[in-house]
Structure formats: structure tokens, C-alpha cells
Amino acid sequence: MSNNPQQLSVIGTLxxxxxxDLDLISYWESVWLRLCRNRLAMFGLWCIAGLCLLAVGxxxxxxxxxxxxxxxxxxxxxxxxxxxxxxxFENSVDLFFNTILVALPLWTLGxxxxxxxxxxxxxxxxxxxxxxxLGFHVALLCALGPSRFxxxxxxxxxxxxxxxxxxxxxxxxxxGQAVSSVFPMxxxxxxxxxxxxxxxxxxxxxxxxxxxxxxDVFARMLYxxxxxxxxxxxxxxxxxxxxxxxxxxAGYFGGWVDNVIxxxxxxMICFPSFFLILTLAALIExxxxxxxxxxxxxxxxxGVARLIRAEFLKQKNLDYAQAAVALGLSQTRIIFRxxxxxxxxxxxxxxxxxxxxxxxxxxxxxxxGIGDVTAASWGQTLNAGRLEQKLWLxxxxxxxxxxxxxxxxxxxEGLRDALDPKLKS
Amino acid sequence: MRAYIIRRLLLMIPTFIGISxxxxxxxxxxxxxxxKQAGDVAADSRKExxxxxxxxxxxxxxxxxxxxxxxxxxxxxxxxxxxxHAAFGGEHISPRERILAQQKLEDYGAFAVPHLVALTRDxxxxxxxxxxDTAVYFxxxxxxxxxxxxxxxxxxxxxxxxxxxxxxENGEINAMRYAFDAPEDQKQAVIAAWYKWFEPKVGRFSxxxxxxxxxxxxxxxxxxxxxxxxxxxxxxxxxxxEPVVATLISKLKYxxxxxxxxxxxxxxxxxxxxxxxxxxxxxxxxxxxxxxxxMLYSLPSFFVATLVLIFFSQGSDTQWLRWFPTGGxxxxxxxxxxxxxxxxxxxxxxxxxxxxxxxxxxxxxSRYMRSGLLEVLxxxxxxxxxxxxxxxxxxxxxxxxxxxxxxxxxxLAGLLPAVxxxxxxxxxxxxxxxxxxxxxxxxxxxxxxxxxxxxxLSTVLVLVGILLTDLSYALVDPRIRYS
Numbered sequence: 001m002s003n004n005p006q007q008l009s010v011i012g013t014l015x016x017x018x019x020x021d022l023d024l025i026s027y028w029e030s031v032w033l034r035l036c037r038n039r040l041a042m043f044g045l046w047c048i049a050g051l052c053l054l055a056v057g058x059x060x061x062x063x064x065x066x067x068x069x070x071x072x073x074x075x076x077x078x079x080x081x082x083x084x085x086x087x088x089f090e091n092s093v094d095l096f097f098n099t100i101l102v103a104l105p106l107w108t109l110g111x112x113x114x115x116x117x118x119x120x121x122x123x124x125x126x127x128x129x130x131x132x133x134l135g136f137h138v139a140l141l142c143a144l145g146p147s148r149f150x151x152x153x154x155x156x157x158x159x160x161x162x163x164x165x166x167x168x169x170x171x172x173x174x175x176g177q178a179v180s181s182v183f184p185m186x187x188x189x190x191x192x193x194x195x196x197x198x199x200x201x202x203x204x205x206x207x208x209x210x211x212x213x214x215x216d217v218f219a220r221m222l223y224x225x226x227x228x229x230x231x232x233x234x235x236x237x238x239x240x241x242x243x244x245x246x247x248x249x250a251g252y253f254g255g256w257v258d259n260v261i262x263x264x265x266x267x268m269i270c271f272p273s274f275f276l277i278l279t280l281a282a283l284i285e286x287x288x289x290x291x292x293x294x295x296x297x298x299x300x301x302x303g304v305a306r307l308i309r310a311e312f313l314k315q316k317n318l319d320y321a322q323a324a325v326a327l328g329l330s331q332t333r334i335i336f337r338x339x340x341x342x343x344x345x346x347x348x349x350x351x352x353x354x355x356x357x358x359x360x361x362x363x364x365x366x367x368x369g370i371g372d373v374t375a376a377s378w379g380q381t382l383n384a385g386r387l388e389q390k391l392w393l394x395x396x397x398x399x400x401x402x403x404x405x406x407x408x409x410x411x412x413e414g415l416r417d418a419l420d421p422k423l424k425s
Numbered sequence: 426m427r428a429y430i431i432r433r434l435l436l437m438i439p440t441f442i443g444i445s446x447x448x449x450x451x452x453x454x455x456x457x458x459x460x461k462q463a464g465d466v467a468a469d470s471r472k473e474x475x476x477x478x479x480x481x482x483x484x485x486x487x488x489x490x491x492x493x494x495x496x497x498x499x500x501x502x503x504x505x506x507x508x509x510h511a512a513f514g515g516e517h518i519s520p521r522e523r524i525l526a527q528q529k530l531e532d533y534g535a536f537a538v539p540h541l542v543a544l545t546r547d548x549x550x551x552x553x554x555x556x557x558d559t560a561v562y563f564x565x566x567x568x569x570x571x572x573x574x575x576x577x578x579x580x581x582x583x584x585x586x587x588x589x590x591x592x593x594e595n596g597e598i599n600a601m602r603y604a605f606d607a608p609e610d611q612k613q614a615v616i617a618a619w620y621k622w623f624e625p626k627v628g629r630f631s632x633x634x635x636x637x638x639x640x641x642x643x644x645x646x647x648x649x650x651x652x653x654x655x656x657x658x659x660x661x662x663x664x665x666x667e668p669v670v671a672t673l674i675s676k677l678k679y680x681x682x683x684x685x686x687x688x689x690x691x692x693x694x695x696x697x698x699x700x701x702x703x704x705x706x707x708x709x710x711x712x713x714x715x716x717x718x719x720m721l722y723s724l725p726s727f728f729v730a731t732l733v734l735i736f737f738s739q740g741s742d743t744q745w746l747r748w749f750p751t752g753g754x755x756x757x758x759x760x761x762x763x764x765x766x767x768x769x770x771x772x773x774x775x776x777x778x779x780x781x782x783x784x785x786x787x788x789x790x791s792r793y794m795r796s797g798l799l800e801v802l803x804x805x806x807x808x809x810x811x812x813x814x815x816x817x818x819x820x821x822x823x824x825x826x827x828x829x830x831x832x833x834x835x836x837l838a839g840l841l842p843a844v845x846x847x848x849x850x851x852x853x854x855x856x857x858x859x860x861x862x863x864x865x866x867x868x869x870x871x872x873x874x875x876x877x878x879x880x881x882l883s884t885v886l887v888l889v890g891i892l893l894t895d896l897s898y899a900l901v902d903p904r905i906r907y908s
Binding site: 263266267269270271272274275276278279280282283284356360363364367368370379382385386389391394395397398401402405406409410 | 440441443444447448451452455719720722723724725727728731732734735740842846847849850853854864865868869871876879880883884887888891
């Protein structure tokens with residue numbers, strides 16, 4: 001039904017809010033329509049989209065490498081090559097976003113071509129295309145090995161001495177040499193330290209001041225978006241994955257499987273998870289951001305598992321599930337293609353709120369000084385501000401965390417209302 | 426009902442054991458030396474004195490034993506040979522590996538003795554003298570017997586006699602040593618003494634099946650920890666050497682007063698706010714309250730805490746805003762104050778932390794209150810009450826409120842552990858010497874006994890909280906019956 005172009009045009013012209021029209025469209029389309037009518041939630045969604053763009057486009061907004069550079073020896077494009085330099089971008093999360101940034105024009109082109117071929121430049125295809133592109137991207141990065149988890153040399157990720165072009169330009173200007181260059185909007189890297197400039201207030205040079213090591217706070221806020229979004233999304237995907245599989249098994253098979261998994265859930269619920277996260281994070285030497293994600297993911301899957309289990313218990317006795325059994329479909333197919341899509345709705349709400357809380361946990365960990373040291377985490381800057389008792393160092397990361405958390409909470413609430421319209425009235 | 430409670434209490438035991446097992450494994454398998462800050466692995470392993478004291482430390486806290494199962498009786502000669510090689514060092518062995526191997530050999534203790542003797546013979550025959558010297562060195566360390574019940578301050582007479590004997594033997598063993606640069610014939614004499622020493626004791630180092638089973642299950646860290654735990658002995662702090670339980674109780678005073686006060690405050694504000702919001706549903710007042718609560722709900726507490734400290738504490742830049750202290754639970758001259766002065770002093774210190782700890786749960790509670798009351802207000806009996814012509818105050822205050830309060834009252838049991846956990850960061854920021862700050866310090870210093878005690882305590886709190894929640898559902902809602 002969803003692939004039928006005529007049906008799509010019906011949705012496009014749907015008059016708002018009449019029940020008879022809603023009958024024509026699928027459950028998820030009606031949820032989407034209800035969500036569209038929630039202005040706050042839509043605002044939240046747009047903000048999330050904007051945050052994603054900021055995260056991807058951060059090097060365009062702040063980096064000490066010029067997009068174009070000509071000091072009399074011909075044109076150079078240091079910015080492009082610096083994107084894959086380990087010395088500028090220490091964290092492998094950056095590699096992920098930088099490759100997206102480089103591939104983005106290609107994607108757009110691909111999308112246009114693809115959509116044209118399907119003769120359907122409809123908005124409906126965009127999410128599908130985005131998912132495909134993202135999946136392709138992640139697969140590519142996994143294959144190339146972004147970190148030391150996979151023991152192959154990454155051809156993308158090089159270690160090359162970095163020339164600080166901003167300083168170089170000043171030097172050349174001082175020497176009276178003509179230089180033509182185009183820098184990104186701000187010319188700071190989030191790693192560039194300058195002891196002479198530590199804890200400076202906001203100025204025209206550093207919009208949000210500098211932290212204790214003289215790093216530009218604006219750049220750190222910008223690149224911190226990447227860390228927060230990645231932490232939130234990956235940790236939640238991880239525990240939704242664990243929770244869905246365990247919950248589905250428990251709910252579908254029942255019996256001893258259910259017993260074992262339910263006991264495990266009970267044990268995990270009683271786990272002092274915040275203490276455990278603290279302990280684990282502190283005990284791991286050379287923490288990376290992936291450790292934090294894995295720890296959050298492994299300790300918080302119980303909510304999802306319980307929801308899915310309850311839904312499965314309900315759904316597996318419904319007619320359509322019985323029909324699937326009667327048709328002789330395989331159990332994997334029944335679980336994942338028939339029951340799961342009908343049970344996943346409440347999980348979506350939990351996951352959206354979960355992203356917010358994962359971001360909070362990560363920032364409190366790095367606030368306590370037990371996060372990833374190499375990551376430009378907001379909590380780290382906030383802690384620096386606390387130690388220095390400087391307002392501008394506290395406000396910027398604090399509001400960044402607050403903004404992201406409340407945006408995800410807004411979307412979560414909107415989603416909850418959209419999924420369960422009975423609750424709202 | 427009573428049967429239900431008993432069943433639930435019994436079910437708690439395996440859950441508790443399971444959790445403690447997982448916590449224990451996680452803590453003990455994690456890398457790093459306990460009782461030390463992370464990072465200084467090799468700092469003081471060179472001097473013999475510190476090495477000796479660290480060995481005693483490891484023995485005292487059973488850190489020389491395997492975590493869950495002890496299979497050391499099945500050690501092969503090749504294992505020991507590899508360890509001796511690594512402990513001796515060489516080109517392909519990093520300093521870290523070397524130190525770890527030395528540690529391992531010491532931890533094997535008596536289990537390594539027969540293999541070390543055999544190895545010494547081998548190396549001597551093969552004329553690998555340096556390796557032989559290393560083996561003899563570790564043989565001396567391994568052959569020492571630990572004292573019986575050595576950390577008991579009041580041993581019985583037999584134990585003391587036995588310990589004297591062991592001590593004498595250990596003294597003899599300790600004398601069977603030589604410097605690495607000693608002449609060869611002196612070394613040979615010492616080695617011959619070792620062979621002579623070992624001959625009559627072969628039986629001591631071979632184990633019967635029953636002994637193996639006993640070692641396998643009980644000569645482990647977990648078994649030792651649990652045998653202490655059953656006596657409610659949580660051990661002593663690895664850092665301060667004070668009993669964990671006593672410190673925990675003294676710390677609990679601060680944490681509990683903070684969290685209980687915060688809970689009371691949250692309820693006292695949240696209930697009227699929720700009622701107000703529900704009654705005035707849809708008005709501007711309701712909308713602004715909802716927005717405000719939503720914002721409070723999303724504000725990270727460490728951000729707010731830092732902000733209020735910057736604005737309203739003694740360290741504030743603005744002269745006239747220096748209302749509150751920068752941290753701590755009480756002033757330095759606390760003991761000199763009168764009772765009223767003491768109360769004043771503590772509350773002066775607690776205002777800022779309380780605000781930061783409360784607003785989050787306040788926002789959550791009041792949203793629950795609002796939605797709970799809204800649900801009740803749609804019920805038939807409320808419409809009936811209105812139809813009877815009762816005044817609105819009576820409809821809401823008497824008919825609706827009673828049922829509307831249920832959901833947030835049952836939340837209470839679950840909130841206490843959550844608030845205790847949440848106070849970690851608040852205590853850290855405000856420097857309140859409670860459980861949270863203590864835990865963070867313990868985590869930084871790898872003080873395993875303290876971490877275990879705190880985590881077990883909070884597990885118990887959660888378990889009891891869940892039980893109380895379930896029971897309170899049944900108490901307040903007669904429709905729910907447990908059997």
C-alpha cells in the first residue's frame with residue numbers, strides 16, 4: 001500500500017483531522033500526521049535535523065585549515081585533506097562525520113538520480129534513501145576500521161604533521177608575502193591548545209572564550225554536538241537491539257525462556273546502574289567514547305525488553321499472528337516481520353527519551369572527569385568552568401546540554417501523544 | 426498477602442546473590458591495582474620494603490587469590506616456566522609484562538613450589554644460571570606460609586603457637602637465599618638446601634580430590650568475600666583501613682538527610698502544583714507551569730548546581746549575592762554552636778544542594794500528579810459528585826484527590842534509591858562528605874571493599890523499594906490482590 005503512488009497523492013492532499021480520511025492511510029502514516037500537527041514536536045524534529053547538520057558541517061564552521069590556500073606555490077586545498085588527519089581529529093567519531101561531510105554532495109546527486117529514475121521525486125522516498133545511505137556509510141566505515149577494534153590499517157585515517165595555517169598566514173603577512181586564502185567561518189580547531197590564551201572571556205577572536213588549556217570553546221561546543229548525538233543514538237540503538245531481541249524471545253516463546261529472561265531483567269533492574277556506570281567508566285584505562293556507549297547500552301536494556309515482552313504476549317494471540325502461524329511461516333519471520341512491527345511503537349517513545357538520558361549520563365561522566373579525554377565533550381568544558389568559576393565557560397556547555405536534552409524530550413512527548421491519542425484527551 | 430511477602434523476600438536472595446556475583450566479577454576483572462590510583466602500575470615495585478608491604482596488603486584482602494574459581498592446583502610446569510621467563514625479563518618482554526609475571530608468581534604461592542623446585546633442577550642441569558637464580562628467588566617467596574587468621578587482633582593460644590611455628594619456618598626459608606652476584610659454590614649450597622627442604626614436604630604440595638574441590642570453590646576471592654559478608658563484615662577500606670560499615674553509617678547521615686529532605690520538599694511542592702495545573706487545565710497558568718516543569722525536567726542538575734554556586738555562593742563575583750557557603754555540610758566552628766545555631770548552620774549549608782537535588786524529581790512528580798488527577802477527573806464518580814451539586818473544592822479535594830494521589834505515593838518507594846544515586850554529583854559539586862562523594866573517591870582509588878559495600882547497599886535499597894512499591898499498590902488500591 002505504501003508503494004502505491006496514487007495513495008501517496010491522497011495523503012498529500014489530506015484535509016486535516018477527519019476520521020474518515022484517516023481510515024485510508026496506514027497506522028504509521030496516521031502517527032506521522034498526528035506528529036506533524038504537534039507544533040512543539042515538529043520544532044523539536046527540526047532542531048534535531050539542525051543539530052545533525054551542525055555535527056556534520058562542523059569543519060565548515062570552525063577549523064584552522066583553509067579551504068583554499070595560495071602562498072605563491074600554486075593552489076592548495078588543505079581543508080579537504082585535513083579531514084582525515086588523526087592529529088586534527090583524534091576521535092574516530094569525527095572520522096565518521098567527516099566522511100559523511102565529504103560524501104554529502106555525492107549522496108545528494110545519487111538521490112536526485114535515483115529518485116528521477118523511479119520517476120518519483122517524492123518526500124516519501126527521502127527517509128528510505130537516508131537510511132540506505134547511512135547504512136552504506138556505516139558498513140564502509142566498519143570495513144575500513146575506524147579505530148583499533150579492527151586491526152587493519154585504515155587508508156582513510158592518516159597521521160600527518162599539521163601546519164597551523166592561521167599562524168602561518170600571520171607569519172607570512174608579517175614577512176610581507178602575499179597570501180590568498182579562504183578559511184572556514186571560524187579558524188579554530190577543537191584540539192588546538194594555547195597556554196598563553198587559557199581561560200579568556202568571549203571576544204571577537206574566540207566567540208565563546210577559551211577553556212583552561214586555551215582551546216576555543218565555540219569549536220568545542222560545535223564538535224561536542226557530534227559526541228553527544230553519537231553517544232545518544234548509538235547507546236540507545238545498542239540497548240534497543242538487546243532489549244528487542246530478549247523481550248521478543250521471552251514474549252514469543254514463553255516457558256523457561258521467558259523465565260530465564262525475566263529473571264535476568266529483574267536482576268538488571270535492581271542493578272545500581274549509575275554506580276555501575278561510574279565504576280566501569282573509572283576502571284577502564286584509556287577510555288574511549290565507545291566504552292561509554294557500550295556501558296550505557298549494556299546496563300539499560302531492561303525497559304525495552306519489558307515493553308516488547310508485554311506487547312508480544314498480547315500480540316501473539318491475535319488473529320493475524322495465528323494466521324501467520326497457520327500459514328507455516330518460519331518463527332524468525334513471524335517474530336521479526338509480523339509481530340515486531342506491531343509491537344515496536346512504545347519502544348520508539350522510550351528510545352527517544354533514552355537518547356536524552358544517555359546524553360545526560362555521558363555529560364555527567366565527563367563532568368566527573370571519567371569520560372573520553374580525547375572527545376570534545378560538553379561536560380568536560382562545564383567542569384572546567386566549575387573549577388575556574390567562570391560563567392561563560394559554564395553557560396555555553398550547560399545550555400547546549402539543556403537544549404539537546406529538551407529537544408529530544410519534546411520529540412519523545414510528541415511521539416507519545418501521536419502514538420496513543422487516547423492519552424492526550 | 427503474608428505468603429506473598431515471604432515469597433518475594435525469598436526471591437530477593439537469589440537476585441541479590443546474582444547481582445553481587447556480577448558486581449564482584451566486574452570489579453575484580455577490571456584492570457588496575459586496587460588501593461592505588463590508576464596509572465602508577467610500576468611506581469614502587471622496585472624497593473623490597475614496599476614490595477613486601479604490598480604483598481601483605483594483597484594477602485590481607487585476598488587479592489592474591491583467583492576471582493571465582495581456583496584452578497591453581499592444576500598448574501603445569503610449562504606455565505611456571507613461562508612466568509619465570511617473563512619475570513626474568515629480556516628483550517621481548519615489556520616492563521609491564523615483567524611486573525605482571527612477577528606478581529603472578531607471587532600470587533601462585535604454594536601452588537608453584539613443586540614446579541619451581543623442578544625448574545631449578547632443570548635450569549641447573551641446562552646451565553641456564555640466570556633463570557635458575559630467578560626461579561630460586563621466587564621459590565623463596567612462594568614457599569613462605571601465610572599465618573593463620575593473621576588479621577585477627579585476638580588470636581587463640583593454639584593459633585598463636587601455630588603461628589609462632591610458621592613464623593620460625595618462614596624465617597628459615599627466608600635465610601635460604603643468595604645475592605645474584607654471589608659465588609657459584611655458595612649458590613649451589615643454597616640450592617642443595619632447597620632440595621633438602623623440599624624432599625620431606627612433597628606430600629604437602631599434592632592435593633587429594635576433596636582438597637581440590639575445597640580449593641576450587643573456597644580458596645577464591647568471592648568465597649572469602651561472601652564468608653565475611655555472611656557475618657555482615659564488609660571488610661575495611663583498602664585506603665584508610667577503617668571498617669567500611671562504620672564509615673558507611675557515618676556517611677549515611679549526610680546523604681540520608683539530604684535525600685529525605687529533598688523528597689519531602691519535592692512532594693510538598695509537587696502535589697499542590699500538580700493539582701493546580703490539573704484543575705486549571707488548558708489555561709495560560711497551566712500552560713506556563715507545564716512549560717516551566719518541562720524545562721526544569723530537562724535541565725541537567727550539575728549545570729544548575731554550578732550556576733547557583735557561581736551566583737549565590739561566597740565565591741560569587743557580585744558582593745551582595747554572597748548568600749550561601751561554597752560547600753560542605755557544616756561550618757568549621759560547628760561544635761561550638763548552640764542547638765538552634767547548629768540547625769541554622771546546617772540548613773544554611775543545605776539550601777543550594779537541596780534546590781539542585783529537588784527540582785528534577787519535583788518536575789517529574791508534579792507531571793505525574795497532573796496526569797493522574799486529570800485521569801481521575803474524567804471518572805464517572807467525579808461527574809456524579811458534581812451532579813449532586815457538591816462544591817468544586819469538595820469534588821476535587823475529597824473525591825478526586827484521594828485516587829489522584831495514588832500513583833505518586835506509590836512512586837515514593839522507588840524514588841529513594843534514585844535520589845540517593847542522584848546525590849552523587851550534587852555531593853561531589855558541593856563537597857558534602859556523604860556517601861556519594863565517598864563513593865567517587867573510592868572509585869578513583871579502586872577501593873574495592875567500599876565500592877562493593879555501596880553498590881550492595883544501593884541494590885538492597887532498590888530491591889526493598891520495588892517490593893514496597895508493589896505492596897503499596899495493593900494497600901492503596903483494593904482492586905489489586907497478590908496471592
